[in-house]
Amino acid sequence: MIQYGACYYPEHWTPEQAKNHIPLMKRANINVVRMGEFAWSRFEPEQGRYRFDWMDEVIQSLHKEGISTVLCTPTCIPPQWAVVKHPGMLQRDAHGRVRNPGARCHCCKNAPEYQLLSERIVDQMARHYAEMPGVIGWQTDNEFGCHNTTRCYCDHCQAAFRDWLLEKYKDTDTVNQAWGTAFWSFEFQQWNEIPLPRAMPAGNNPSHWLDFARFSSDTQVKFQQAQYDLLKGLCPKHFVTHNFMGRFPEIDYYKLAQFTDFPSWDNYPEGCDDPFLPAYQHEITRSFTGSFWVMEQKSGPTGDSQSGLLGEQPEPGEIRRWTWQAVANGADGVCYFRWRACLSGAEQYWHGILDHDGAPRRRYAEVAKTGEELARLGKVIAGSKVETPVAILRGYPMLWSIERQPGAAGFHYDDHCYEIYRAVKRTAHGCDFVNIDSGIDKYKVLFAPCLCLADKKLADKLDAFAQAGGTVVFTPQSGARTPSNTMWAHPRPGALAAMAGLTVDEVRPYHHGQTENVEPVGSDSPVSSATVEKWVEVLACRDAQPVAQYAEGRLKEKCAAARNSRGKGAVYYLGVYLQGEALAAFVAAIAPEFPVPGIPEGVEVTRRSGKQGSFLFVINHGNQSQTLTLPSAFEELITGEKIGPEVKVARNGILVFKT
Ligand code: GAL
Numbered sequence: 001m002i003q004y005g006a007c008y009y010p011e012h013w014t015p016e017q018a019k020n021h022i023p024l025m026k027r028a029n030i031n032v033v034r035m036g037e038f039a040w041s042r043f044e045p046e047q048g049r050y051r052f053d054w055m056d057e058v059i060q061s062l063h064k065e066g067i068s069t070v071l072c073t074p075t076c077i078p079p080q081w082a083v084v085k086h087p088g089m090l091q092r093d094a095h096g097r098v099r100n101p102g103a104r105c106h107c108c109k110n111a112p113e114y115q116l117l118s119e120r121i122v123d124q125m126a127r128h129y130a131e132m133p134g135v136i137g138w139q140t141d142n143e144f145g146c147h148n149t150t151r152c153y154c155d156h157c158q159a160a161f162r163d164w165l166l167e168k169y170k171d172t173d174t175v176n177q178a179w180g181t182a183f184w185s186f187e188f189q190q191w192n193e194i195p196l197p198r199a200m201p202a203g204n205n206p207s208h209w210l211d212f213a214r215f216s217s218d219t220q221v222k223f224q225q226a227q228y229d230l231l232k233g234l235c236p237k238h239f240v241t242h243n244f245m246g247r248f249p250e251i252d253y254y255k256l257a258q259f260t261d262f263p264s265w266d267n268y269p270e271g272c273d274d275p276f277l278p279a280y281q282h283e284i285t286r287s288f289t290g291s292f293w294v295m296e297q298k299s300g301p302t303g304d305s306q307s308g309l310l311g312e313q314p315e316p317g318e319i320r321r322w323t324w325q326a327v328a329n330g331a332d333g334v335c336y337f338r339w340r341a342c343l344s345g346a347e348q349y350w351h352g353i354l355d356h357d358g359a360p361r362r363r364y365a366e367v368a369k370t371g372e373e374l375a376r377l378g379k380v381i382a383g384s385k386v387e388t389p390v391a392i393l394r395g396y397p398m399l400w401s402i403e404r405q406p407g408a409a410g411f412h413y414d415d416h417c418y419e420i421y422r423a424v425k426r427t428a429h430g431c432d433f434v435n436i437d438s439g440i441d442k443y444k445v446l447f448a449p450c451l452c453l454a455d456k457k458l459a460d461k462l463d464a465f466a467q468a469g470g471t472v473v474f475t476p477q478s479g480a481r482t483p484s485n486t487m488w489a490h491p492r493p494g495a496l497a498a499m500a501g502l503t504v505d506e507v508r509p510y511h512h513g514q515t516e517n518v519e520p521v522g523s524d525s526p527v528s529s530a531t532v533e534k535w536v537e538v539l540a541c542r543d544a545q546p547v548a549q550y551a552e553g554r555l556k557e558k559c560a561a562a563r564n565s566r567g568k569g570a571v572y573y574l575g576v577y578l579q580g581e582a583l584a585a586f587v588a589a590i591a592p593e594f595p596v597p598g599i600p601e602g603v604e605v606t607r608r609s610g611k612q613g614s615f616l617f618v619i620n621h622g623n624q625s626q627t628l629t630l631p632s633a634f635e636e637l638i639t640g641e642k643i644g645p646e647v648k649v650a651r652n653g654i655l656v657f658k659t
Helices: 021-027 053-064 080-085 112-129 155-169 172-179 206-234 253-257 277-289 318-328 362-381 396-404 413-425 456-467 494-500 580-590
Strands: 003-007 032-035 068-072 135-140 239-244 264-267 292-298 331-337 390-393 432-434 445-448 471-474 502-509 515-520 530-533 535-541 545-550 559-566 569-574 603-610 613-620 626-629 634-636 646-649 654-658
Touching (some): 032 053, 032 331, 053 068, 112 206, 135 206, 155 172, 206 396, 239 253, 253 277, 264 277, 277 292, 277 318, 277 413, 292 318, 318 362, 318 603, 318 654, 362 613, 396 413, 413 580, 445 456, 456 471, 456 494, 471 494, 494 502, 494 559, 515 559, 535 545, 603 626, 613 646, 646 654
Parallel strands (some): 068 135, 135 239, 264 292, 292 331, 390 445, 471 569
Antiparallel strands (some): 502 535, 515 530, 515 545, 559 569, 603 613, 613 654, 626 646
C-alpha cells in the first residue's frame, strides 16, 4: 500500500465546520493524516497540565474509517507561557538581535529550558499514544532550520560551540593549527576566547565558519536524536520520521536521517519551475535510507506568510502529476498540505485540497482520482525500490565551504550538482546521492563535483572505487582544500592528483561573463565542443590523457579535461564547468545504457523494482504530448491496456508499465 494522506489541523475547526471532513477524506481514498505539529499550546495549556482528549477523539474517529495517524511532536513552537517564562530560550541572529516569538522556529535548540520543555512534552505524548489504535508513526517537530533558523548566535550557542570544539580538537593549540589562526591575530590560549562567527566588519576565517556550520547542523541532529531515542524507546511499534526540505543547504541530512526510520520532505513546486527539481529532491531524500515520504505536497495555491502573496493555482493535472512523480522516484507515502485552507493566522492565504469554505471542487476531485489509482496500483508497486548504477557525491561540508568561498561569482555548489543530476536524468537512470562516508561499491559511475575538501583517506577510497572498475568524475576546484577548509600547500587537485594523473597549472575565475571555447581531443572523446564560463583551469597531464582542450586565445591547445585509466576503471578530471547539452552528452557517453533511449525533453522515465516485478514510469511534464519507444509492448497498469513499443504520453500524462 502507498500511504496517501493530508496534513490536518483539527485544532482549527469547530465540530460543525469539521463534520464533513472525515467522510470527504474517505471518499478521496485518503488513508493517513498527519497532525499536531503546531499544537503545543493545546496539548499543554499550562506548564505540566497536559490535554490529549481532543486529539484522541479525532484519532479514534479517523481510525474507525480506516484512516491512520502520523502524530507530530509539537516542539517547533512552544506555547506563549513558556516563552514569557523563559525569554532566554529565544534565538539571536548574527547581529545579536532576538528572534521574536509570535511566528515559529524562534527557540534555540541549545537553550536548556527549551530542551527540557521539549523533552517533557515528547515524553508525555509518547507515553499517551504508544498503544493508541490508529497511530502508526511520528514526525518530529517541523522542518528543522526553516526560516533561516539553523544558525543561532545566542550565548547558549556560544557555550555549546566551545564544548563542541573541545570534543573535536581537545586543546586550543589544535584549533589554532586547524584554522590557521596566525592570520589576523586570531590565536587562542583559552576556550573562552573563541567567539561565534557573528557579523564582523570583514570576512570571517573560513575554517571558523565551516566548524560553526558543522556545529549548527549537529545541534539540529542532536535535538532530533533526543526525540528519536525517546520515541523509539516508548513507542517501539511506531516509525519516526522528520520532514526535511529537499535541497535545503544548512543541515547535514545524511547525519539527520540516521535518527529517522526514513526521511520525508515537503514539496512545493510552482507550475513555472523546472519540473525536474522535485525529482532531484525526491532522489536526495530517498538516498539517505532507501525510502521516503513526501510529507507535505502542494495541493493548492501557496500563500506566503510574509509577503502575503498568493502563489500559483495548480493547473488541472498537476497535483496528480506531482504525486505520481514522487511515487515514480521511490516515495512510499504522499500527504497533501493541507486538508483545508485555514481561516486565520499567518497562513490563512495558504490553500489546501479544500478552500476556506470546505467545499470539494476540482482539486479535491483530482486528489480523489489519484487516490483511486494509487489504491489500485499501490498493491503491486509497494515495496519496490529505485536502484541505480549512478551516484553523485553531494556533501554538506563541501556546500558550506563553497557557500563561504564560491571562487567564481554566481557559482553555487548545489546548482552545479543539480546540473549534473539533470544530465543523468536525461539518460533515465535514477541517481543516488552519497557523502564521503557512504558505501559506494554498488555504483558504476560516481560524480564528485567540486570536491573541494579532500584528504588522502578520501582519495584512497575513491581511487579504490576506480581501480575496481568504477568511473569517477571530478570537476573544477576539487582537492584544493583540507577538510578544515584551509588551502593545501600541494598543487591542485591536492590529494586527488595521483588518481587524476594530473595537476592544475592555473585557475582563472570569470566573474564578468567571459567565456572559453573547448573542443574534444581524440575521436572517442566524451567531451564535445562547448562554450564554458565562470571558472576554467589549465591542466598539466602526467599519466592522464587529454580529452578536451581550449580551442582558441591564449589558452589555445592547453588541456581542459583529461581521463586517467586507473586499474579496471577511470578517472575524469574536468577543468571546466560543462553545462546543458555538452554536459548531457558527456554524461550519456560515460553512463551505462538504459533500456529506453532517446527520451524526449520534458519527459521523465524512472524505474522501481521489487518482488512483484519491475515498473517503468513515464511522466510527461511538458506542454505537448510526446512519443517514445519502449523495448517492447507492456501492460500499462493505470488503464490495464497492453501498449508499445511506441507509446504516446499526453501532457500531464502518466504511464506505468510492468516490465
Ligand atoms: C512548510 C511547512 C508548513 C507550512 C507550509 C506552507 O514549509 O512545513 O508548516 O508552513 O510550508 O507554508
